[in-house]
Amino acid sequence: MSGRLELWLFVLQRLSAMVLAPLVLIHLVTMIYAVQGGLSAAEILSRTQANAIWPVLYGLFIVAVAIHGAIGLRSILREMTPLRDKGAGAVAVAFCALVLILGYRAVGAIA
Amino acid sequence: MEDIKRLKTDILILGSGGAGLFAALHAHKAAPDLDITVAVKGLLGKCGCTRMVQGGYNVAIAEGDSVERHFQDTIEGGKWLNNQDLAWTLINTAVTRIHELENELGCFFDRNPDGTIHQKAFAGQTFDRTVHKGDLTGIEIVSRLAEQVWARDIGRLEEHRALALIKDESGERLSGVLLVDMRDGSFTFVQAKAVLMATGGGPTMYRYHTPSGDKSCDGMAMALMAGLPLRDMEMVQFHPTGLIAGKDTRITGTIIEEGLRGAGGHLLDGEQQRFMKQYDDREERATRDIVSRAMFEQMRSGKTTKNGGLYVTMRHLEPDMVRRQFKGMVERCHDVGFDLVGGLVEVVPTAHYMMGGVVFGMDCQTELPGLFAAGEDTGGVHGANRLGGNGVANSTVFGGLAGDAMAPFVKNSGVLSDPNEGEIEAAIARALAPFDKPAGDMNAIRDRLYDVMWDDAGIIRNRESLEKTLVQLDEMAADLASVGLAEEDRRFNLSWHDWMNLENLILVSRSICVAAIARENSRGAHFRDDFPEAGDLETSTYTVARLQDGEMTVENRPVEFTRIRPGESLIEEDAA
Amino acid sequence: MAAAGTEKSLKVDIWRGDDDGYYQSFTVPHETSQTILDVVTYVQRKLDATLSYRFACRVGMCGSCAMTVNGRPRWTCRTHVDSVAEDGYIKIDPLRNFPRVKDLAVDMTVFFDKWRDAKARFVPSEADLDGFAQVDPDSRERKEASAAIECIGCGICYAACDLVSWNPDYLGPAALNRAWTLVNDVRDADPNGHLKAVAGDAGCHACHSQQGCTSHCPKSLSPTASIAGLKRKSFAALLKGAL
Amino acid sequence: MSVIAAHRNHPTYWAFLLHRLSGLALAIFLPVHLYVLSMAVGDGARLDAFLDWTQQPLVKLAEVILVILLALHMAGGLRLLAVEFLPWRDSQKTFAAFAGAFAVGAGILYFLNVV
């Protein structure tokens, strides 16, 4: 073990959190605003396709959250389940990949 | 016979206070290839009194101060009974030691606003020379020492209590030490080329006492049993203000800072009247011994508080000042239900420190080849009184010197000599004696020891009270010998250790009494109301007590004034 | 014991044995200035001579006497009975997260070993051994160091931290707290060495700021703040390529 | 006996626990959320059908809880970042309270708008 893995994960998780914070805020605000009229596919798409900024923001969100959530899950698994380094790491990587794939499909859909 | 574990080491150190830890570090530095083992009654660095040092560390490093001045203060404080060469070594080496503590071990002492080291005033000294870390200097020193020991390849036998010094077949040399592993109750014999006794004395035979609970004069008792001489045993220092919190409270006896009196605190009797004026013009600000004696007299007259003590109060002073300046004390009092800021706190004088101890030389060797001693276990450095701040200097200075001396000793003339098995067997039999007997009331014996020593062999004594005490001590020893322990289980059996503590305390108390009888004058901490005068300084003598064939003997020996004679001074301006 | 039956008494349940053990109940007279250590002492002296526990200084300086009192880790010599008893009931367990020796005594070796592994000890610089370094008492570094330095090594923070139980290799709050004082010690010759030692896999980054350490430290220290400091410093060092 | 061990019963532990549970819940929810969104690809009707389904009160409630969790987690995360990266000391408890308040506030806002 490099002995620096945890430090890197820490750094990545904190940096991704710093990226996520404004994005989630924006997402929450738009959602609260958006649901006032009730949600529909067309409505969502018209909003997100109107401006190229949305796909970029959501793209960034996906990368950040894939990293962030994966690292978070890894700690939870390591600390609270019998899974140790390897198992937890595998689950985390799987999570990361899943989010990236699904995320890109979703972003692709709304772009 | 008992199955015992046998270990071998080059250097065995008993105790992990300032003396023991310094010795380990110095010996390791001098000879890293030697096998060094620290055996200690508690956890390494977490027991003993060095950790409890509040005031700080005396050292002559300030501009305008000098080692001569510090030496002069020490000798005058010691009422001319000190071994002057030892005192001189203390004062000079303290300068080296404090730099070592700060620069090599990492103690982070307090600074002045300009960034230079801060030195505060301590009673009985002509110069502000006490280096400190807040009022928790001992924690800083011992924590730093302990972590340096943890970081090195130094063996630890924690919760291993030394029971007896075991000589070789010839009886001429120390072979090793018999210990008991307190956790499982098994015995271990550690054979060593050199042994340091640094178990730290501790006058815990008095009803009120300050030292930590692990101290019960084990080292001095082992030394007596091995036939070694102890000097100045009558010199027991009392601190004027210990807490008193009622029966069966552990905190009773622990120190309430002297600074309270300095800052204007008042002492009151049980009727809430001040009384110090009757005894000294400086009132509460008089020296430790005077205040302690005044309080003792006052208590004897019966005007005591609920718990049998007196009061100290700060309520007439600015509450914010008290809260700020004495934060630690305010909290400590609060934790046992007293309000130091606006109320009354019950206090008593309390037995603090033993100036006396094993006779040792400049290289810390004792009479018994292979045995070294340092710290509060030893006698001679302080004479009749120890200056506040010279205690931790003493243990760190001589602990270090012992380490320096043991390494070459082991290299040049160290041998692992075979033990006298008979001595081991006898020591084990002595330790196991209470398990063969029906349970009895050990608490009653402890209470009796506390009371007798407090009333008749403490702050004020005389021939009659001391002789009476000796008789009682013999009775107590006999009583204890017939008291057993209820259960066979030796694992972490504190009651068993209490029993052995009592045995040691009774033995050492006898040496205190015979020495106090032998000194027919009053000097420093020793006050006899049948001989209240200090006596002629020029012909000063010191006492040496020994156990010979079960008898405690004592002799007076003349003090050698190797550096200054009474009336002389090393300080140039005084001499001029 | 209760004089004329007027005094209150305490019902005390104490853990006996090691990992396999049981609670034994005692009735102890309640006194005004009584601490938990006094309760335990009373039991050992008057009720059951075989009760095992550890203490030394009696006044909150040595950090030997920590136990779990009504579920919380505490220094027992400075814990007033009245401040913790719940309707006259006290339950005393050995300290959590430590191997048990017997009754209320635990084995603290692992705690000291981690202190060593965190390289939590001063590294002298060869140059300056005779003087005293000038250190401005109001400088930021000195204040940071001072804020954390008065640790008595009682292990209470270590017992209060779930990370210690979840990740047995975690260095723990006390060792990290000490490391932080060294990183801020301008006299120390190897600040980076200290950072390296605590930035390993079970070092400061394992801490999730639960702050059990900080809320239980009897000396009111904040290991959380110290650990956060280490996280920041090692983060910066990593970005600078110094680690 | 209390529901939580005494040594854990302090505000910052609750904050930790909430942060961890909310993070976990989000991590479980997120893939689902993304999967659903990706259905918008070419088939707005399926998404719409799904969105209709979400109009059921129970699902509605679950959604509200999720948003609360997201808000909670974010507030808790910001608190942590503050604790770790800003040299603050004793303000942590205030932060815990602030975090809770923010979450509840956002949730209620959402709730009011939706119902």
Ligand SMILES: Cc1cc2nc3c(=O)[nH]c(=O)nc-3n(C[C@H](O)[C@H](O)[C@H](O)COP(=O)(O)OP(=O)(O)OC[C@H]3O[C@@H](n4cnc5c(N)ncnc54)[C@H](O)[C@@H]3O)c2cc1C
């Ligand atoms: C409350 C208090 C405050 C003080 N304040 C000051 C001050 O401000 N300035 C000052 O200069 N001095 C002060 N002193 C005095 C100072 O603490 C002592 O002089 C000095 O620390 C003694 O050091 P030591 O190493 O000899 O013994 P200690 O530090 O007492 O260490 C003795 C060690 O030996 C161990 N031990 C005991 N028996 C055995 C055994 N049978 N087997 C194995 N190990 C054993 C103990 O567990 C302990 O580890 C104070 C003392 C007290 C009690």
Ligand code: HEM
């Ligand atoms: C809104 C912005 C977010 C911020 C500021 C944020 C912040 C943080 C921080 C600082 C941590 C570290 C906790 C620790 O290790 O002690 C963390 C953990 C975590 N986060 Fe986030 N996060 C955010 C969004 C998300 C999202 C959207 C998810 C969903 C996947 C998520 C999932 C997790 C998980 C599972 C953890 C692990 C929890 C733990 O270790 O206790 N976070 N978050």
Ligand code: SF4
């Ligand atoms: S940080 Fe506090 S709780 Fe932890 S060991 Fe030090 S004094 Fe004890």
Ligand code: F3S
């Ligand atoms: S309790 Fe443990 S998780 Fe961190 S803040 Fe303290 S070390």
Ligand code: FES
């Ligand atoms: S006995 Fe020393 S801290 Fe409690």
